[in-house]
Amino acid sequence: MSLPHPDADQITLPAVLAALGDDTRLAIIGCLARSDAITGLVCGQLCGLTSKTNLTYHVAKLREAGVINVRPEGTRRRVTLRREDLDNRFPGFLDTVIASAIDLPLVDITLRQLHEAVQD
Amino acid sequence: MSLPHPDADQITLPAVLAALGDDTRLAIIGCLARSDAITGLVCGQLCGLTSKTNLTYHVAKLREAGVINVRPEGTRRRVTLRREDLDNRFPGFLDTVIASAIDLPLVDITLRQLHEAVQD
Numbered sequence: 240m241s242l243p244h245p246d247a248d249q250i251t252l253p254a255v256l257a258a259l260g261d262d263t264r265l266a267i268i269g270c271l272a273r274s275d276a277i278t279g280l281v282c283g284q285l286c287g288l289t290s291k292t293n294l295t296y297h298v299a300k301l302r303e304a305g306v307i308n309v310r311p312e313g314t315r316r317r318v319t320l321r322r323e324d325l326d327n328r329f330p331g332f333l334d335t336v337i338a339s340a341i342d343l344p345l346v347d348i349t350l351r352q353l354h355e356a357v358q359d
Numbered sequence: 360m361s362l363p364h365p366d367a368d369q370i371t372l373p374a375v376l377a378a379l380g381d382d383t384r385l386a387i388i389g390c391l392a393r394s395d396a397i398t399g400l401v402c403g404q405l406c407g408l409t410s411k412t413n414l415t416y417h418v419a420k421l422r423e424a425g426v427i428n429v430r431p432e433g434t435r436r437r438v439t440l441r442r443e444d445l446d447n448r449f450p451g452f453l454d455t456v457i458a459s460a461i462d463l464p465l466v467d468i469t470l471r472q473l474h475e476a477v478q479d
């Protein structure tokens with residue numbers, strides 16, 4: 240079952256700004272920006288950021304605003320940035336947000352945990 | 360009496376994004392960006408955007424996040440963008456937001472009303 244996403248031309252700046260205006264959601268964007276752009280991450284890989292319930296809520300907020308794509312894969316959900324759609328709608332905007340988001344402490348901690356889990 | 364403002368190094372991206380993630384507050388930024396950067400606007404000039412009570416609320420939200428400066432002048436309040444502080448903290452960010460905000464219909468309507476009021 241696919242989840243509802245706004246079309247590219249339905250994405251509005253106030254909705255995107257409001258979706259990004261939160262520590263956890265900004266950290267999700269930071270993690271995605273530092274991951275492979277095509278494969279993205281599955282939600283479980285973002286569990287270091289917050290509780291599972293909170294993560295579901297924050298991922299839905301970002302999806303509804305048009306910031307990320309969420310694709311169910313069996314019991315998992317794969318998350319990718321809607322970089323092309325956002326760059327077309329608001330040129331340069333996402334890059335300036337990412338430039339600040341990738342250095343958030345939460346992003347570093349989560350990606351380090353992820354790296355260590357892969358090595359175990 | 361001066362109003363509390365965060366110092367430049369206390370301004371955080373999530374707070375700025377959350378403050379800007381609203382139609383009316385984005386329109387305030389659009390109006391300020393199209394006005395004189397030094398003199399800004401007095402709150403009364405933004406009344407076309409929303410009711411006076413709402414305007415007071417939205418201006419406070421932007422001030423508390425560090426997006427605008429609010430200086431009392433007698434019974435009026437003069438509002439200016441904290442462009443230098445924001446550009447130093449998040450290079451390029453404000454420009455990309457303004458590029459989208461200045462074209463908002465609310466901004467056009469408000470500035471036209473303002474222009475007509477000056478001519479009367």
